[in-house]
Amino acid sequence: MQQDSFRDVIYDAVVIGGGPSGATAADQLARAGFSVLLADREGRIKPCGGAVPPRLIRDYAIPDHLIVAKVKGAQIIAPSNKRVDMPIENDGYVGMVDREDFDPWLRDRAAASGADRITGTFEHYAREGSVSVLSFATGAHGIVKIRSRFVIGADGANSTVARMAVPRAGKPKYVFAYHEIVEAPPSGAHYHPERCDVYYQGRFSPDFYAWIFPHGGKASIGTGTAHKGFSLRSAIGDLREALGLSECRTIRREGAPIPLKPLKTWDNGRDVVLCGDAAGVVAPASGEGIYYAMLCGEIVARAVGEAIRTNDAHALASARKSFMKLHGRVFMALGFLQAFWYRNDWLREKFVAMCGDKDVQTLTWQAYMDKELVRREKLAHLRVMLKDIGVFLGFTPKLEKRSG
Numbered sequence: 001m002q003q004d005s006f007r008d009v010i011y012d013a014v015v016i017g018g019g020p021s022g023a024t025a026a027d028q029l030a031r032a033g034f035s036v037l038l039a040d041r042e043g044r045i046k047p048c049g050g051a052v053p054p055r056l057i058r059d060y061a062i063p064d065h066l067i068v069a070k071v072k073g074a075q076i077i078a079p080s081n082k083r084v085d086m087p088i089e090n091d092g093y094v095g096m097v098d099r100e101d102f103d104p105w106l107r108d109r110a111a112a113s114g115a116d117r118i119t120g121t122f123e124h125y126a127r128e129g130s131v132s133v134l135s136f137a138t139g140a141h142g143i144v145k146i147r148s149r150f151v152i153g154a155d156g157a158n159s160t161v162a163r164m165a166v167p168r169a170g171k172p173k174y175v176f177a178y179h180e181i182v183e184a185p186p187s188g189a190h191y192h193p194e195r196c197d198v199y200y201q202g203r204f205s206p207d208f209y210a211w212i213f214p215h216g217g218k219a220s221i222g223t224g225t226a227h228k229g230f231s232l233r234s235a236i237g238d239l240r241e242a243l244g245l246s247e248c249r250t251i252r253r254e255g256a257p258i259p260l261k262p263l264k265t266w267d268n269g270r271d272v273v274l275c276g277d278a279a280g281v282v283a284p285a286s287g288e289g290i291y292y293a294m295l296c297g298e299i300v301a302r303a304v305g306e307a308i309r310t311n312d313a314h315a316l317a318s319a320r321k322s323f324m325k326l327h328g329r330v331f332m333a334l335g336f337l338q339a340f341w342y343r344n345d346w347l348r349e350k351f352v353a354m355c356g357d358k359d360v361q362t363l364t365w366q367a368y369m370d371k372e373l374v375r376r377e378k379l380a381h382l383r384v385m386l387k388d389i390g391v392f393l394g395f396t397p398k399l400e401k402r403s404g
C-alpha cells in the first residue's frame, strides 16, 4: 500500500514498533483477519546478544537459515576465574540470531500474513471521536496521520507510546547494556563457536554480568549495569584485553537499555496497550527478552482481538494478567536471584560454584529451553534448594581453576 493512501483507512489496530514483539502481534492479528498496520522507523539494528531458546524457534516457526550459530553449552566464570561448564544434554542447543536479519524477516512474515506496513517514526497520539490518530514522520512523505480503533505500543524500552498514551504505566526499572560485535576469534581457551561464556565478575559488571556469545563469523562481547557511573565501554575493553581478544576487528559498538521489571499497567483502559520491552517484559538476572517479547506480542494480539470483537476496552487489561499468570513467578524468582547473588564478588563466587551442580544445571537448562519445569522434578527442586543453602554456608563443590 502507498503511504499517502493510509489517510482514508481506519484500521482495527496499528502496531507501533516492528521488533520481535510488534512483528509477532501484527502477524497474529493479520492471521486472525483484522485490518492491521505495522509501523517501524527502521534503519537501526537492535543491539542484542541474539540468544533464543528452542521453545521460541518451535512456537514461532523460525527457519533454520536465521540461526547463525547453535550453542551446545555455557561456561560460567567466577571472580576467581574458576570456570564451570554447563553442557546442554540430549543434543539440545540455544539458537543465535542476528537481529539485522531476524527482525526484517519477522516484519516480512507479518506483511505476508496480511499486515500493511509503513516506515516512519511515531511522534504523536491524539483522539478524534472514537478513534485514535497517530502521527508518523516519514521523511519523503512528511507527517502521515493514521487512524485506528486500537494501538499496540511495541516501540521498545524507551517507548514513546508509553510516555504519550499510557503515562500511568510509569518508568521501567532497567540496566543499560553495551556490546561490541567483533569478527569471531579462532576457537581457543577463551572462545568457542558453540559456547556462550558468562562472566560473573564485579570488575566487568557490578550488578549484572558480561558475556561472549558466538554468532557464526561474528561474536558479541557485552555487559550491562544499572550503575550510572560505571563505564561499560572500559569494562569491555578490559575484558577483551584480559582474554587476548583486543586484536579482533570491531564491527559495531552499540548499547541500549534492558528493562528488568514488567510495568504495573500496560494499557490506558481505552485504546492503547503496550507489549514487549515497552511493557518491561524481560527476565531479570538473564536479560532474556526476545522470547518474552514474542509471547507478549501474541498475548496482546489476542487481547486486542477480543477488544475489537466485543468493542470493550476492558479486554486490553487481560493481556498483563495472562502474561503474569504464565511467567510472573519466574520473573519474581529471577529478580530475587539477581538482587541477592549479583551483589558482590563473594556471593558471585558462591553462585558460580552452585552452577557446577548437576541438578542446578538440569533445572536451569530446562527452565530456559522449554520455559516450563516438569512437575515430576519437584524432588530436584528441593535438592537444589538444600544445595543452595549448603553453598551459601560454605560447602562449595570443587571447581577447576584456569588462568584468564
Ligand SMILES: Cc1cc2nc3c(=O)[nH]c(=O)nc-3n(C[C@H](O)[C@H](O)[C@H](O)COP(=O)(O)OP(=O)(O)OC[C@H]3O[C@@H](n4cnc5c(N)ncnc54)[C@H](O)[C@@H]3O)c2cc1C
Pocket: 016, 017, 018, 019, 020, 021, 022, 039, 040, 041, 042, 046, 047, 048, 049, 050, 051, 052, 103, 120, 121, 122, 123, 154, 155, 156, 157, 160, 177, 178, 179, 222, 255, 256, 257, 258, 275, 276, 277, 278, 281, 282, 287, 288, 289, 290, 291, 293
Ligand atoms: C545489548 C543487549 C543484549 C541483549 N541480548 C539478548 C539476548 O541474547 N537474548 C534475548 O532474548 N534478549 C536479549 N536482549 C533483550 C532483547 O533485545 C529485547 O528484550 C527485545 O529486543 C525486545 O523486543 P521488542 O520487540 O519488545 O523491542 P525492540 O526489539 O526494542 O523493538 C522495538 C522496535 O520499535 C521500533 N521503534 C522504536 N521507537 C519507534 C518510534 N517512535 N516509531 C516507530 N518505530 C519505533 C524500533 O525500530 C524497533 O524495531 C538484549 C538487549 C540488549 C540491549
